[in-house]
């Protein structure tokens with residue numbers, strides 16, 4: 001894997017600028033020693049998730065919440081919570097271990113993480129990214145293109161050759177999502193990282209791993225320079241906090257990220273750091289259940305004639321690619337009905353499935369991305385990027401799967417999307433039963 005730019009050997013003035021600011025600032029400590037070397041995990045990931053290193057003077061089993069803005073003294077490890085806090089450091093070291101990283105940093109949201117990452121960009125820099133992106137990511141990139149002099153190329157990142165056509169000496173960043181949100185397209189991280197670094201070794205390959213989380217994928221091991229995630233989703237798992245995570249292996253890159261976090265003041269609060277840590281401990285068991293539920297639901301919809309997008313289904317055109325990179329398919333899927341009104345009726349008819357943005361939570365959610373999570377992408381752009389207006393996204397939780405399928409069946413029938421009698425729900429959902437009369 002190529003190294004990301006360093007403060008001394010950088011492609012642009014940005015490395016020098018950071019070096020200068022770091023030298024002028026008195027706001028370090030950067031680069032705390034990682035608690036474990038990268039990939040130096042002793043146990044399986046599911047075990048490592050549960051155990052964190054280090055404790056307080058009383059051997060507390062749960063890391064204390066250091067709910068303090070200031071720390072007394074001169075020249076100590078901590079002086080001010082914007083610059084560093086023991087609870088935050090604890091979750092950062094834990095995340096570094098489980099993300100195969102030398103350093104992880106936590107901030108106030110996933111978008112906050114992307115904001116910090118894109119602060120390395122300078123006017124004239126080029127960014128190559130996908131044509132199916134989370135709406136907020138698209139919005140931030142559009143803002144940078146409009147106001148920051150950044151040139152953003154949206155390409156079909158499912159085709160590494162499409163990326164190759166745009167990589168050049170001005171490419172500062174290649175920003176990837178996989179699976180994409182909401183079209184569930186798969187991006188070949190190793191090929192794109194190789195293509196990018198071969199042409200421009202100082203270009204940063206950044207991967208948004210929100211849709212999978214570290215239990216299923218470690219993009220740093222696949223050639224990425226930066227991996228970031230919305231901790232609001234699987235990592236925390238209960239929709240009770242907002243968080244963002246940035247993980248790197250390159251020390252200079254980590255220092256730049258830390259500098260921006262301290263300078264802009266977006267580090268995660270002590271209480272949210274504690275909540276995030278608590279959530280991470282159950283990630284493996286939540287994901288296992290969410291994923292098996294998602295597989296049943298995806299199969300149910302496919303059996304009933306819908307076009308389903310889910311990388312756990314063999315019918316996904318990039319099934320093999322996805323499973324060459326990841327340890328599972330995750331729990332987000334989408335499907336189309338062919339009719340926006342029918343889709344709206346399904347979403348509104350669901351009772352157990354909450355109509356809500358977001359995903360990765362213990363309870364199941366249903367949404368229409370074009371009206372909700374991706375509404376900030378204008379309709380013309382959505383059409384140009386082949387995002388079907390009728391697409392429904394399901395974010396599967398840990399409930400009893402038969403209850404979820406029953407509720408979905410009821411909603412499909414009420415919306416006129418399938419024709420089966422309500423009484424027969426359990427019957428039609430039994431795995432041995434053939435398809436009902438199909439999608440409308």
Ligand SMILES: Cc1ncc(COP(=O)(O)O)c(C=O)c1O
Pocket residue numbers: 109110111112134136137177181208210211229230231232233242243244
């Ligand atoms: C793929 C993806 N990346 C990043 C984000 C941003 O995360 P947050 O909402 O925590 O800012 C989201 C959702 O919001 C997302 O779906």
Ligand SMILES: N[C@@H](CCSC[C@H](N)C(=O)O)C(=O)O
Pocket residue numbers: 134136181356357358359372373374376
């Ligand atoms: N109003 C919010 C929408 C958040 S969408 C959250 C999540 N990433 C998802 O995909 O559902 C906004 O405009 O950012």
